[in-house]
Amino acid sequence: MSKRAKIILGIIAVLFVAVLIWLGKKNQKSIVTYETEKPFKTTIEKKAVATGKVIPLEEVALKPQISGIIDKIFVEEGAIVKTGDLIATVRVVPNIQSLNSANGQVKNAQLTFENAQVQFERNKKLFDRGVISRQDYENSQLNFNNAKQSLYNAKSDLDIIKRGTTAGLGKTANTNIRATTSGMIVEIPVKKGYQVIQSNNFNEGTTIATIADMTKMIFEGKVDESEVGKLVRGTNIQVSLGAIEGKKFPAKLNFIAPKGTEENGAVQFKIKADVTLDNQYFVRAGYSANADIVLEKKDSVLSIKESLLRFDKETEDPYVEVKKGEGDDAEFEKKTVKLGVSDGVNIEVLDGVTANDEIKIWNKASKDDKKEDK
Structure with missing residues (x-):
């Protein structure tokens, strides 16, 4: 064998051994610690999170007692008002049928009054001459007074249908919308010229303004049925507002709904809690909020x-x-x-x-x- 062949074979042997060593290391299983x-x-602490919002504890909607058109609004949203303050006035748009009926009643009352007046004046002369008894005279006088009052009432009803008020009503005129409680005007959903409907047994009526006591707020939210059974009234909770970062308001759970409602396939129960406010922050009605409720703590x-x-x-x-x-x-x-x-x-x-x-x-x-x- 030539020298060159020996050198080639040696190189091949070295490479073969190197490959074996490399394959051995590669296949060697490493020990992992x-x-x-x-x-x-x-x-x-095991907590439940209820999502909801903060709303005023007391909120009153002002509705008109007569249908018509908003004539003037005297306050703006955010204003502080007291009971009896004038909020708005309503200009009456008479109903044609009611107006026609009221006119007819006035005419009938006028005829009755004129007839009673004639009879009273005739009986008065007869009584003065001693022709009729005092009882007949007093009966004609009573009929005359009743007819006079009926005519006055018919005319007043006609005025109310035409203008929403009449002489002698003063502050009780139902065209004046006044505050029924003290607080802040949080919403005025109407403007001058808007048509409004009166509140009665068949219709809720148009809300002219909403008044709320902004110093008393509650959290209103919902919890899942899997957690509602662990809630206890009177539990202290923490309320976080989306509009006020880094601040949690203490609250006390005061209401747990006895009946749930199904939402997206899950049963949710409404809860309410009294929120303790901080004078440093102004909490607006309707802020979105989350309540952290501690279900269990060790x-x-x-x-x-x-x-x-x-x-x-x-x-x-x-x-x-x-x-x-x-x-x-x-x-x-x-x-x-x-x-x-x-x-x-x-x-x-x-x-x-x-x-x-x-x-x-x-x-x-x-x-x-x-x-x-x-």
């Missing part, structure tokens, strides 16, 4: 992070893997745990692990292993 963490003591209990938990595929029992041994001989042992209250991040452990146990952090290898993988 996991990071661990110990159970800890903390306070866990102080200083042994806990772990929920991410450490796994569930048995067959029994569905929760378990963790606890480290046994040290160094290369360390292994992880499966431990079934009994759980308590959870806040969604941390969960109470009632049994199965101790404060000194080192629990595997799933999918988190040690830093040394990460470097070797690279």
